[in-house]
Amino acid sequence: xxxxxxxxxxxxxxxxxxxxxxxxxxxxxxxxxxxxxxxxxxxxxxxxxxxxxxxxxxxxxxxxxxxxxxxxxxxxxxxxxxxxxxxxxxxxxxxxxxxxxxxxxxxxxxxxxxxxxxxxxxxxxxxxxxxxxxxxxxxxxxxxxxxxxxxxxxxxxxxxxxxxxxxxxxxxxxxxxxxxxxxxxxxxxxxxxxxxxxxxxxxxxxxxxxxxxxxxxxxxxxxxxxxxxxxxxxxxxxxxxxxxxxxxxxxxxxxxxxxxxxxxxxxxxxxxxxxxxxxxxxxxxxxxxxxxxxxxxxxxxxxxx
Amino acid sequence: xxxxxxxxxxxxxxxxxxxxxxxxxxxxxxxxxxxxxxxxxxxxxxxxxxxxxxxxxxxxxxxxxxxxxxxxxxxxxxxxxxxxxxxxxxxxxxxxxxxxxxxxxxxxxxxxxxxxxxxxxxxxxxxxxxxxxxxxxxxxxxxxxxxxxxxxxxxxxxxxxxxxxxxxxxxxxxxxxxxxxxxxxxxxxxxxxxxxxxxxxxxxxxxxxxxxxxxxxxxxxxxxxxxxxxxxxxxxxxxxxxxxxxxxxxxxxxxxxxxxxxxxxxxxxxxxxxxxxxxxxxxxxxxxxxxxxxxxxxxxxxxxxxxxxxxxxxxxxxxxxxxxxxxxxxxxxxxxxxxxxxxxxxxxxxxxxxxxxxxxxxxxxxxxxxxxxxxxxxxxxxxxxxxxxxxxxxxxxxxxxxxxxxxxxxxxxxxxxxxxxxxxxxxxxxxxxxxxxxxxxxxxxxxxxxxxxxxxxxxxxxxxxxxxxxxxxxxxxxxxxxxxxxxxxxxxxxxxxx
Numbered sequence: 001x002x003x004x005x006x007x008x009x010x011x012x013x014x015x016x017x018x019x020x021x022x023x024x025x026x027x028x029x030x031x032x033x034x035x036x037x038x039x040x041x042x043x044x045x046x047x048x049x050x051x052x053x054x055x056x057x058x059x060x061x062x063x064x065x066x067x068x069x070x071x072x073x074x075x076x077x078x079x080x081x082x083x084x085x086x087x088x089x090x091x092x093x094x095x096x097x098x099x100x101x102x103x104x105x106x107x108x109x110x111x112x113x114x115x116x117x118x119x120x121x122x123x124x125x126x127x128x129x130x131x132x133x134x135x136x137x138x139x140x141x142x143x144x145x146x147x148x149x150x151x152x153x154x155x156x157x158x159x160x161x162x163x164x165x166x167x168x169x170x171x172x173x174x175x176x177x178x179x180x181x182x183x184x185x186x187x188x189x190x191x192x193x194x195x196x197x198x199x200x201x202x203x204x205x206x207x208x209x210x211x212x213x214x215x216x217x218x219x220x221x222x223x224x225x226x227x228x229x230x231x232x233x234x235x236x237x238x239x240x241x242x243x244x245x246x247x248x249x250x251x252x253x254x255x256x257x258x259x260x261x262x263x264x265x266x267x268x269x270x271x272x273x274x275x276x277x278x279x280x281x282x283x284x285x286x287x288x289x290x291x292x293x294x295x296x297x298x299x300x301x302x303x304x305x
Numbered sequence: 306x307x308x309x310x311x312x313x314x315x316x317x318x319x320x321x322x323x324x325x326x327x328x329x330x331x332x333x334x335x336x337x338x339x340x341x342x343x344x345x346x347x348x349x350x351x352x353x354x355x356x357x358x359x360x361x362x363x364x365x366x367x368x369x370x371x372x373x374x375x376x377x378x379x380x381x382x383x384x385x386x387x388x389x390x391x392x393x394x395x396x397x398x399x400x401x402x403x404x405x406x407x408x409x410x411x412x413x414x415x416x417x418x419x420x421x422x423x424x425x426x427x428x429x430x431x432x433x434x435x436x437x438x439x440x441x442x443x444x445x446x447x448x449x450x451x452x453x454x455x456x457x458x459x460x461x462x463x464x465x466x467x468x469x470x471x472x473x474x475x476x477x478x479x480x481x482x483x484x485x486x487x488x489x490x491x492x493x494x495x496x497x498x499x500x501x502x503x504x505x506x507x508x509x510x511x512x513x514x515x516x517x518x519x520x521x522x523x524x525x526x527x528x529x530x531x532x533x534x535x536x537x538x539x540x541x542x543x544x545x546x547x548x549x550x551x552x553x554x555x556x557x558x559x560x561x562x563x564x565x566x567x568x569x570x571x572x573x574x575x576x577x578x579x580x581x582x583x584x585x586x587x588x589x590x591x592x593x594x595x596x597x598x599x600x601x602x603x604x605x606x607x608x609x610x611x612x613x614x615x616x617x618x619x620x621x622x623x624x625x626x627x628x629x630x631x632x633x634x635x636x637x638x639x640x641x642x643x644x645x646x647x648x649x650x651x652x653x654x655x656x657x658x659x660x661x662x663x664x665x666x667x668x669x670x671x672x673x674x675x676x677x678x679x680x681x682x683x684x685x686x687x688x689x690x691x692x693x694x695x696x697x698x699x700x701x702x703x704x705x706x707x708x709x710x711x712x713x714x715x716x717x718x719x720x721x722x723x724x725x726x727x728x729x730x731x732x733x734x735x736x737x738x739x740x741x742x743x744x745x746x747x748x749x750x751x752x753x754x755x756x757x758x759x760x761x762x763x764x765x766x767x768x769x770x771x772x773x774x775x776x777x778x779x780x781x782x783x784x785x786x787x788x789x790x791x792x793x794x795x796x797x798x799x800x801x802x803x
Binding site for chain 2: 034035045048049051052053054055059075079082083086090091094095100101102103104105106108109110111112113114115116117118120121122123125128130192196240241244245273275276278279282283285286287289290293
């Protein structure tokens with residue numbers, strides 16, 4: 001029982017991060033109908049910007065943890081969002097009206113480019129960071145001596161993810177930008193006719209997705225204390241699986257899917273085998289696509305001729 | 306010539322400065338700082354010099370591009386063209402040593418791109434002017450292009466003859482022939498993937514899985530069942546094709562981009578199974594890989610300095626002195642033969658009903674359904690045939706290396722093969738060859754730049770998609786038309802109703 005609760009906590013933490021990345025996939029898919037294959041690498045860049053900001057802060061002498069964290073968060077979001085914007089502007093915008101595969105191939109190109117760009121600039125070895133927020137509370141101890149620990153870091157991650165997702169849902173539901181975004185998602189041509197600046201809306205979609213991925217990158221770095229240039233590949237695919245599981249195009253679906261994928265991965269490694277935890281995520285993706293392509297909360301996608 | 310566009314110089318400078326500012330912000334965290342691993346912690350180093358240099362090049366380049374459109378194409382072409390050639394000459398002759406090779410190459414690329422843009426713009430402006438004056442422009446150039454097009458027809462046969470003669474040439478040392486083997490392996494893989502991606506239009510991101518299946522099948526068959534290479538080859542191909550059908554069957558209902566991601570998932574799953582796989586007794590999977598895979602023999606003649614029991618060596622039989630290059634040359638001819646068979650098979654099957662169904666399916670699946678083409682079987686055949694060629698290539702890879710491990714079959718490998726197909730022009734056979742030579746052969750020659758190989762792959766994939774989505778040498782024409790003499794009077798418009 002205690003073991004189960006511990007895994008539940010770990011799974012929720014991991015799932016919160018996947019959910020943050022998955023939002024970027026699902027929004028871009030909703031508005032452009034393309035799989036932004038490079039989104040995982042945007043997440044990785046978020047992690048790298050975070051670690052560099054942390055080191056710079058150390059050089060300047062800002063060591064008060066809350067302030068340092070706030071600056072890291074802002075920097076990571078700003079610079080990563082800029083990368084997301086640039087990727088859309090350079091890699092995808094020209095392909096908006098071409099066939100379905102061209103943007104995907106371009107996105108794979110962007111992904112390969114970004115991975116190697118970071119590898120060349122920052123080195124291939126993984127970067128370790130000592131824990132910034134350490135410690136935790138012990139919730140309970142079982143008769144066999146297994147202690148359930150809730151790390152402060154996990155609380156921070158789940159809280160941050162929840163706040164961001166709530167704020168983001170409000171942004172999409174209530175603000176003018178959110179309305180424009182949803183309008184473009186439903187019918188881009190009509191939205192344009194009604195005076196929505198489609199290019200700007202799409203750019204902002206990428207910017208917002210990248211900013212959320214940057215938060216995931218920051219929390220990933222602090223949670224695992226390690227990051228390398230290749231981390232975005234697997235995390236990206238898992239987050240994409242989460243988006244598909246929740247129903248591509250649906251925001252609550254992405255969050256739900258993220259949490260589910262996180263739980264599945266953690267429980268799979270806890271009860272079955274650690275080696276095959278990635279296989280579990282892929283298997284979920286394949287099974288969902290085959291048996292329920294619309295996902296849990298997605299709308300059916302009818303192809304019109 | 307001096308037709309100025311609407312923008313003033315101030316606007317252009319403003320635009321260039323904006324681009325400069327954005328690139329500064331993009332470069333600042335990742336280029337400006339470098340994380341350096343120390344024994345106990347990570348330190349930072351600064352690279353602002355290089356960063357500002359790169360940003361300066363970008364800003365200036367943007368300004369020049371605007372100026373080209375404002376009508377200064379000719380002088381810019383002269384200056385940048387001369388600079389580009391001078392730089393190349395310097396690289397060859399080594400007159401001036403640069404203290405930063407990478408920034409030098411980056412600058413050269415920027416200058417060359419500007420020169421090309423200026424050239425295109427210049428040509429276009431000249432053609433417009435000629436049209437306005439009513440004379441024909443570039444008749445000579447058109448003739449040259451037609452001649453080039455005709456020469457392209459001979460490129461195939463000439464290339465084949467060259468490929469056959471290459472190992473016998475005096476300049477062909479072992480390294481050269483080895484490189485030829487490598488390039489031909491990728492040519493074969495590219496041709497195989499071309500069936501799936503180029504002809505049938507199914508983006509397969511897990512192609513390397515079938516390559517792995519072929520390699521492991523051969524390793525298993527030869528080590529456990531004692532098959533020789535030629536006996537194992539068809540079985541390995543059949544195994545891979547079976548895997549193609551098994552994996553293809555559930556996913557073929559999916560739309561293009563989903564299919565791509567699912568094949569990627571399958572590819573990774575197969576790799577993970579190979580990596581962590583349990584010991585089946587017969588099949589020893591695992592991260593250690595499989596070694597001591599038998600080399601192929603030439604009709605029972607082995608390639609080794611001394612013959613094992615009951616065998617004759619190749620060198621003894623033909624009365625030659627033993628040389629390791631014999632085996633390399635033999636391997637070269639095997640892969641050349643296999644690649645040529647792949648090519649021949651693809652060219653022939655394109656003309657059969659199934660091949661035409663692939664091309665039709667690529668263009669419009671719903672129309673195909675309406676016309677009675679069975680999409681599932683058609684796609685499955687493409688998957689199976691593509692997988693079969695990957696299986697053949699995988700067997701060859703295993704026998705050539707003598708050692709295989711799961712790390713040889715990661716996603717990057719799939720991406721490289723896909724890059725070859727995409728850059729070569731999906732559906733074009735000769736394009737795949739050219740792309741394989743440039744992408745695989747090139748980095749082998751410029752070893753110093755090997756680090757930048759994948760970076761260039763990624764960048765090129767984006768650039769080709771943005772500028773020429775059909776690939777460098779596109780082949781999207783149907784292989785067979787019903788009425789050859791009468792091309793459609795109106796270009797078939799792709800009507801999109803959504």
